[in-house]
Amino acid sequence: MQPIANTQQAEAWNGHEGAHWADNPDRYDSLNGGFNDALFEAAAIGERDRVLDIGCGTGQTTRLAARRAALGQAVGIDISAPMVERARTVATGEGIDNAVFEQGDAQVHAFPAGHYHVALSRGGVMFFADHVAAFSNIGGALRPGGRLVFICPQLPSPEGDSARIFAPVNALIRRPSPAQRGMVSLSDPSHVHEVLTAAGFTEVTVDGVEGLVDWGRNADEAVDFYFAMGPVRFNLDGLDEGVVRDARERVRTALQPYETPEGVRLRGAVWLATATRP
Numbered sequence: 001m002q003p004i005a006n007t008q009q010a011e012a013w014n015g016h017e018g019a020h021w022a023d024n025p026d027r028y029d030s031l032n033g034g035f036n037d038a039l040f041e042a043a044a045i046g047e048r049d050r051v052l053d054i055g056c057g058t059g060q061t062t063r064l065a066a067r068r069a070a071l072g073q074a075v076g077i078d079i080s081a082p083m084v085e086r087a088r089t090v091a092t093g094e095g096i097d098n099a100v101f102e103q104g105d106a107q108v109h110a111f112p113a114g115h116y117h118v119a120l121s122r123g124g125v126m127f128f129a130d131h132v133a134a135f136s137n138i139g140g141a142l143r144p145g146g147r148l149v150f151i152c153p154q155l156p157s158p159e160g161d162s163a164r165i166f167a168p169v170n171a172l173i174r175r176p177s178p179a180q181r182g183m184v185s186l187s188d189p190s191h192v193h194e195v196l197t198a199a200g201f202t203e204v205t206v207d208g209v210e211g212l213v214d215w216g217r218n219a220d221e222a223v224d225f226y227f228a229m230g231p232v233r234f235n236l237d238g239l240d241e242g243v244v245r246d247a248r249e250r251v252r253t254a255l256q257p258y259e260t261p262e263g264v265r266l267r268g269a270v271w272l273a274t275a276t277r278p
């Protein structure tokens with residue numbers, strides 16, 4: 001049994017947060033897939049590389065890494081049992097035989113030392129209680145000269161489309177869910193620099209990347225999905241039904257102008273961080 005340091009996150013991602021992701025992998029991949037090109041361009045995976053995907057979730061980025069490392073291997077690690085199970089099922093269904101998934105807490109997981117050429121993550125590295133300990137542990141799994149590449153959310157601009165559209169729900173938030181609290185922990189690029197340097201990485205870069213976030217085919221689908229997401233349910237459960245219905249209608253109305261033949265797409269921005277294990 002591998003150790004777990006982040007027990008609150010483990011509870012959330014093995015509970016309602018993780019269940020919704022595991023049940024809707026394609027929807028979450030549509031939300032986050034607009035940043036894949038930037039992530040994989042920076043990761044520059046070679047065909048014989050061994051790749052570690054941290055907080056791999058249902059495994060889209062692990063599968064993409066495995067295809068690039070056709071003569072190597074991609075290992076996805078995630079603290080969530082339902083998401084790891086879904087990742088295994090999808091990879092098997094796609095006939096990918098060089099992707100492996102493990103359940104574990106990347107902060108303390110006993111990775112093979114100096115093993116991986118690349119460690120990457122699409123939004124799976126923000127949930128550690130101790131970032132320096134976690135990135136030191138991940139650094140130990142990299143070969144000397146190995147690369148760390150991840151994306152993590154920027155703080156949404158208060159004037160941005162998303163902030164305005166989802167304002168009716170944000171006004172109802174009493175306390176962020178555990179996942180939501182983690183989500184913004186690396187949103188300050190100078191903090192990312194500090195943490196990665198303290199964890200022993202060099203050549204740290206943090207750059208902004210913009211992409212389209214695909215919320216669904218139309219405003220109805222988008223609003224249904226948004227209101228079923230873990231952090232939103234965490235805050236709306238138990239509230240007056242009329243208040244929730246009103247917030248829902250206001251979000252739906254705000255989303256309608258963004259409907260296009262390709263779906264409801266909002267601009268999003270993340271940080272792309274890269275670093276090297278010396």
Ligand SMILES: C[S@@+](CC[C@H](N)C(=O)[O-])C[C@H]1O[C@@H](n2cnc3c(N)ncnc32)[C@H](O)[C@@H]1O
Nearest residue numbers: 013055056057078079080105106122123124127
């Ligand atoms: C925002 S989701 C991103 C999932 C996936 N990378 C993607 O892009 O679809 C964050 C993921 O990090 C995982 N996670 C959170 N804390 C973790 C930890 N300490 N160790 C490993 N995985 C963790 C969660 O279970 C979840 O799957």
